[in-house]
Amino acid sequence: MKTISRSNKLRGVxxxxxxxxxxxxxRLEEEGHKVLKLNIGNPAPFGFxxxxxxxxxxxxxxxxxxxxxxxxxxxxxKVAIHQYYQTFGxxxxxxxxxxxxNGVSELIVMAMQALLNDSDEVLVPSPDYPLWTAAIKLxxxxxxxxxxxxxxxxxxxxxxxxxxxxxxxxxxxLINPNNPTGAVYSKDMLLALTExxxxxxxxxxxxxxxxxxxYDGHKHIPIASLSDDxxxxxxxxxxxxxxxxxxxxxxxxxxxxxxxAKDYIAGLDMLSSMRLSANVPMQYAIQTALGGYQSINDLVxxxxxxxxxxxxxxxxxxxIPGLSCTRPKGAMYLxxxxxxxxxxxxxxxxxxxxxxxxxxxxxxxxxxxxxAAADHFRIVFLPHHEELEAALKALGDFLSHYRQS
Ligand code: PLP
Numbered sequence: 001m002k003t004i005s006r007s008n009k010l011r012g013v014x015x016x017x018x019x020x021x022x023x024x025x026x027r028l029e030e031e032g033h034k035v036l037k038l039n040i041g042n043p044a045p046f047g048f049x050x051x052x053x054x055x056x057x058x059x060x061x062x063x064x065x066x067x068x069x070x071x072x073x074x075x076x077x078k079v080a081i082h083q084y085y086q087t088f089g090x091x092x093x094x095x096x097x098x099x100x101x102n103g104v105s106e107l108i109v110m111a112m113q114a115l116l117n118d119s120d121e122v123l124v125p126s127p128d129y130p131l132w133t134a135a136i137k138l139x140x141x142x143x144x145x146x147x148x149x150x151x152x153x154x155x156x157x158x159x160x161x162x163x164x165x166x167x168x169x170x171x172x173x174l175i176n177p178n179n180p181t182g183a184v185y186s187k188d189m190l191l192a193l194t195e196x197x198x199x200x201x202x203x204x205x206x207x208x209x210x211x212x213x214x215y216d217g218h219k220h221i222p223i224a225s226l227s228d229d230x231x232x233x234x235x236x237x238x239x240x241x242x243x244x245x246x247x248x249x250x251x252x253x254x255x256x257x258x259x260x261a262k263d264y265i266a267g268l269d270m271l272s273s274m275r276l277s278a279n280v281p282m283q284y285a286i287q288t289a290l291g292g293y294q295s296i297n298d299l300v301x302x303x304x305x306x307x308x309x310x311x312x313x314x315x316x317x318x319x320i321p322g323l324s325c326t327r328p329k330g331a332m333y334l335x336x337x338x339x340x341x342x343x344x345x346x347x348x349x350x351x352x353x354x355x356x357x358x359x360x361x362x363x364x365x366x367x368x369x370x371x372a373a374a375d376h377f378r379i380v381f382l383p384h385h386e387e388l389e390a391a392l393k394a395l396g397d398f399l400s401h402y403r404q405s
C-alpha cells in the first residue's frame with residue numbers, strides 16, 4: 001500500500017498549543033517525569049470546578065436527552081442565550097439568530113467554512129488564539145494579521161489594520177477579552193473598529209469566550225451592542241466562565257442587517273445540519289449557567305483564587321531578570337516578553353523545549369499565537385499558588401544560566 005499523506009487543504013494549517021511542544025511533554029511523561037502543563041486554559045483539572053447546579057441539571061436531563069436535538073440548539077438553551085444578550089443591548093435578535101455548537105471551536109470553523117472563497121482575506125489579531133488563523137486557512141482564506149501593540153496595553157493598532165484592508169478583505173476578527181494578552185478593549189476602541197468595519201463593509205467576528213473573566217473592575221462590552229448596521233457574529237460558551245471545557249458547549253449569535261446575509265445564513269444552517277446537532281445533554285447546562293449564581297465573580301474578585309493567581313504570577317514573572325509582562329485585564333494567561341539579546345534567543349519554540357526538558361514545565365512559544373518575533377511566550381495561571389511559585393522559580397533558575405546556542 002502507498003503511504004498516505006494529509007490533504008493539501010491542511011498545508012500551512014497549524015495549532016501549536018497542542019503541537020510538538022506537547023508531544024515532547026508526553027514523551028517526558030512516558031519516561032516517568034511529572035510535567036506541569038501550563039499550555040492550555042483548561043480550568044477543571046486545576047480544581048476550578050463547575051457550579052453544582054449545572055452538573056445537577058445535566059444529570060437530571062440525561063434520560064430524556066438521548067436523541068439528536070435540533071441542529072442549531074435546543075430551545076431552552078437558545079432562549080437563555082437570547083435573553084442574556086438582550087441584557088447587554090443586543091436588540092433586534094431572535095432565538096433563530098443563535099447557533100449552539102460543540103464548543104466555540106466548532107462554530108469558528110463553521111463560520112469560516114461558510115464564508116470564505118479561495119484567497120478571501122480575513123483580518124486576525126497578532127498575537128491571536130491560533131484556531132482563528134487555522135480555521136481561515138482550512139477554509140481556503142488568507143489570514144492577514146494586524147498588530148496589537150504591547151506598549152498600548154495590547155490594543156489593536158488601527159493604522160496597521162487600515163493599511164491591511166484590501167478589496168479581498170471580508171471580515172475582521174477580534175478576541176475580547178484577549179487570549180493570549182489579557183487585553184480588554186475600551187468602548188472607544190470598539191467604536192473605532194466598528195467604524196472601520198462600516199467603512200469597508202466588513203463582517204465582525206468577535207470571540208468573547210472570556211467575557212466574564214475580568215479583573216480590577218474592567219468591564220467587557222460586546223461589540224455587537226454598539227451598532228445595528230453591521231453584520232456581527234459574537235461567540236461565547238461555557239468552557240471558561242463556567243469551567244466546563246470538557247462539556248464542549250459554545251454558541252454564536254448573529255446581529256445586524258441579517259437580510260444582507262441571507263445566503264451566508266443558509267450556508268451556516270446547512271453546515272449546522274450536516275453535523276446533525278451539538279451534544280444534547282450538555283446543552284441543558286446553558287440555561288442554568290446563564291440564569292444562575294455567577295460564581296466566576298467570586299473567583300475574579302480581589303480575594304478570589306483566579307485573581308490572586310493572576311497577581312502572583314504577574315509579579316513573579318516581572319521579578320525575573322530579562323522578562324516583562326503587562327497586567328492582564330481579563331482571561332487566564334500572561335504573555336511575557338523575553339529580552340532575546342540577553343539569552344541569545346532566536347527560536348522561541350526551542351526556548352520552550354529547552355525549559356521543558358530541564359525543568360519539566362510546559363509553556364507555549366509566542367510564535368504559536370502568530371506573533372511574528374521569537375520574543376514572547378504564554379503561561380496559564382490556573383495552577384494553585386504553590387505550583388505557580390515552583391514553576392516560576394524554575395523559570396527564573398533556568399534563565400539565570402540560559403543562552404540559546
Ligand atoms: N476562543 C478562545 C479565545 C479560546 O481561548 C478558546 C479556548 O481556549 C476557544 C475559543 C475554544 O473554546 P471552546 O472550548 O468553547 O471550544
